[in-house]
Amino acid sequence: MPYPIRIVIEDLVLSAELFETECARRIYEALPLEAEINTWGDEFYFAIPVECSPDETYTLKVKVGDIGYWPPGRALAIFFGPTPASTGPDPVPASEVNLVGRLLDDPQRLREVRKARTVRLEIPS
Numbered sequence: 001m002p003y004p005i006r007i008v009i010e011d012l013v014l015s016a017e018l019f020e021t022e023c024a025r026r027i028y029e030a031l032p033l034e035a036e037i038n039t040w041g042d043e044f045y046f047a048i049p050v051e052c053s054p055d056e057t058y059t060l061k062v063k064v065g066d067i068g069y070w071p072p073g074r075a076l077a078i079f080f081g082p083t084p085a086s087t088g089p090d091p092v093p094a095s096e097v098n099l100v101g102r103l104l105d106d107p108q109r110l111r112e113v114r115k116a117r118t119v120r121l122e123i124p125s
Helices: 022-029 108-112
Strands: 003-009 012-018 033-036 044-048 066-070 075-077 098-105 116-124
Touching: 003 022, 003 098, 012 108, 022 066, 022 098, 033 044, 033 098, 075 108
Parallel strands: none
Antiparallel strands: 003 012, 003 116, 012 098, 033 116, 044 075, 066 075, 066 098
16 A cells, blocks of 8 residues: 655645655655755755665656655655756656655646745645
8 A cells, every 4th residue: 555645835735645665665654754845847856864775666767746766865856847857748857766656636736836945744644
């Protein structure tokens, strides 16, 4: 069973899920987390206090709505559109990420909070 999570950025609350992988489980067990958001095109990324190695999901192929973990920077990335590395409408991470989850709500809603400074990941009550 996927792990349900909630992503809170300012007044925006989005439902998401983390997959059944070792890396995703470690992230889930570290919740709640709050971090400062960085933006790279239509990608939010932020450092988290979880360390994982590349796993069987390690890839450059992500879709809008995917959540990836970037092992070199111990960071989580939420993809909601093209990034500077994209050549089309799909996001492309700066380097490979472990696919750890996906948004269940419309990823385009993240555009509403593009200037936000912090993100909170939590377990829904």
